Amino acid sequence: MFKKYDVIVVGGGHAGCEAAAAAGNLGSSVLLVTMNMATIAQMSCNPAMGGVAKGQIVREIDAMGGGSGIITDKTSIQFRMLNRSKGPAMWSPRAQVDRMRFAEEWRLMLERIANVDFWQDTVNSLIIKGGKVCGVITSLGIEIEAEAVVLTNGTFLNGLIHIGEKKFGGGRTAEKAAHGITEQLVGLGFEAGRMKTGTPPRVDGRSLDYTKMEEQWGDDERGEFSYTEVPKPTEQRCCWITYTNTQVHETLKEGFEKSPMFTGRIKGLGPRYCPSIEDKINRFAERDRHQIFVEPEGWNTIEIYVNGFSTSLPEDVQYKALKQIQGFENVKMFRPGYAIEYDYFPPTQLKLTLETKFIDNLFFAGQINGTTGYEEAACQGFIAGINAHNNVAVKEALIMKRSESYIGVLIDDLVTKGTEEPYRMFTSRAEHRLLLRQDNADIRLTPLGYKLGLIKEERMQTVNNKVKNADAIVKFVKSVSIKPEEVNGLLEEAGTSTISQNVKLSAIIGRPQINFSMLKEASASLKEFLSPYNQETIEQAEIKIKYESYFEKELEIVNKMKKMEDKEIYQDFNYNEIISLSKEAREKLIKIKPRTLGQASRISGVSPSDVSVLMVHISR
Structure with missing residues (x-):
């Protein structure tokens, strides 16, 4: 019934989609096995991509030829660049997306890859011979052979859902858990553990009073994740902010005695930086309110995601507390929040390629490695898919360095340090974050994607032109001067010191208060010179000028560390x-x-x- 595949990917979440697409685009024959074809790329939690450090990861995936950035741009309903008030190393893109369209676009993208086949079933065990994985066995008893297998099981391995005192098996609400793989791998010598995550209730947007909430719009100048020309929606949807209060907290406390978190029924550790509402109330007892983000699930749906209200309390307690939030007085709840426990495998059992140390050609990616977040999962799937293909094709393994990408930081952290709680990426984890910015991910990584075969010649040329043009702008402003009478008015208005003699344009643009869009109004020659260049290239040149000395020092550190890495x-x-x-x-x-x-x-x-x-x- 089935041919022998080069790569089998188990699981159709964010890691599985990137793994299947990467291996398929590189030329491997791929079978994506998923429990439900209708939930490929399902956003189990919040309908958003990116955020602090996570946005950098999505841009890196895109720069190397992955799909997450393209899908996000196509389906976004709002875009914001976070941390604009800080330095460029902290700028992080984030987008609200249409959850249903996101899943649809991912499936369509996968279906357009001729090498990718699909099978709806559950994988219960692996076929292993002589220390090498050779395929999978499904719940229907079907044996499917493969040269390599990528496990991206998400929260499904022995998943257990908790709502108050109720608990039942499941990998996601209304979807069954997966059994058999953990037990088999433990029997082969793998170490396994338990982790926990959670999700908030979903509510009917028609029942909310938005006049009592703060509006939160996206950026006027809409940004993007993908470096390619992706058609983006021309409009944006509003999100809102409201707050819990002491009354909400008291109501929630009434359910603490039935909370699976506080009664010890949940054994797994949850994400430190995305705690449940009951955990926030317990840990931060001095606070009388917590922020709630009211996020639409899409363009044409009334469903709302209540970000900041993740909980596993009894459903009646959840509902009673929700009604006490400002703007939620008449709320109708679609489904309650819940916590979920699931199996993971400490990632110190992996190589830097994400191949397991114990079984050849078996790769782990996503929450099975103890991470949390769509973006963290997607980048692991992308690298695992590439390396699964490279193993089969007998090509050199891809190992990402800490000094070249956030993806490299994440994988090195997992494999080298391990994790005992859900791992989430932050800019603070990257010691070279000044070099690993979201604006230069294409300059850093597109040549690597091109070398792998995931990037076409035309796109590589676009990156080369961006570098050449940015360098031309830098050279121009370092060679052309501006007079005091031309620029002092601008400098005074910007609150920075005036000049008494001619200075190079680079000295002016190097000031934190000044940018190119301001300076070109004072310098006719600069305005004329910049006219052919797009905003992305101009921004790249501006960052190079402002932070040139910092980049040089950082590169010196990288080169010193390189001796140890080599x-x-x-x-x-x-x-x-x-x-x-x-x-x-x-x-x-x-x-x-x-x-x-x-x-x-x-x-x-x-x-x-x-x-x-x-x-x-x-x-x-």
Whole structure:
């Protein structure tokens, strides 16, 4: 019935979609196995993509030829660039999307890839022979052979849903859990754990009084995630902000005795930075209100996502508390919020390619690795799909570096440090974040996507032109001067010191109060010179000028660290022979099997003196 595939992807969420698309676009024959064809790319939680650090990840996926940025742009209902008041390293794109259209567009994109086939079924176990995965066995008893398998099971592995004192099996509301894979892998020597996440209730938008809430519109100049020319909606939808209050908190507390979180029925750890409303009330007892974001689920639906009200309290308590929020007095609830526990596998059991250390050609991506968030899942799926293809095609593995991408930071963190709570990406996790900005993801990573075969020649040329044009602007402003009488009026208006003699345009644009759009009104030559260039290129040049000295210092640090990252450690290196290593370091190094000295230095429990000892032995 089935041919032998190059790659089987298990799960049709964000990680599964990117994995199937990447492997298929590279030329592998791919089978995407999902429980329900109607829920491919389902947004189980909030209807949004991007945000702080997450937006950078989506742009990186797009820059290398992935699909998340394109789908987001096509289906967005509102776009905002967060943290504009801070430096460019902190700017993070975020978009509200139409949840139903997002899923539809992903499925259509996958269906247009000739190499990708689909099968609606549940995978209960893997076919493993001689330490290598050889296929899967479904709930229908069908054996499907493959050279590589990518597991992207999300929250479905032994998933257990909690609402108050009620609990029932499920990977998502109204969808059954998956059983068998965890038990098989544990039997093969894998370590497994439990994690928890949750979601808020959904409500009827017609029952809300928006006049009592604060409007939250998107940016006037609508941005985008994809570097390609994607047709975007011309209009935007409004979101709203309201707040809980002491009355809401007291009502919620009435249900604490039935809360699965506080009674110990939930064993898994939840996301630290996205706590439930009951957790917020308990941890931040001094606060008398918490922010609630009222987010539409799409263009043509009345369904509203109540962001900030994630909960697993009894449904009657949820409803009573919701009605006490300003603007929600007459609310109608579609479905209650719930918590879900699920199995994951500590990611220290993976290589930096996301292939498992114990079973060849078996890859894990997404929440199975202990992460949380669509964006974190998508980038893992993308890399796992590429490496699954590369293994089958006998090509060099793709390993992303910390100094070149947020994706590299995420994977290195997971594999090297592991995680005991749902891992979420933040800009603070990236030590080189000044170099890893959302505006230059194409400059950093499109050449890599081109080398892999995911980026076409025309798109690569567009990036080359962007670099060339930005450099031309920088060269111009460094060579052309401006007179005091031309610019002092602007400088005074901007609240910065005036000049007494001619200075180069670069000295003026280097000031934080001044940008190109302001300066070109004072300099006719600059206005004329910039006229052929688009805003993206001009912004790139402006950032290069303002932060030039910082970039140089950061690159010096990267180059120093590169020496350690280039010091490779053989995978069969015998750490037991090095007596001068601490016991803890020896245990951790044997477990993690770092690929380089740089990775070894980031392992918790490996001290600087241990690294020095290692360096001596590796040099020998």
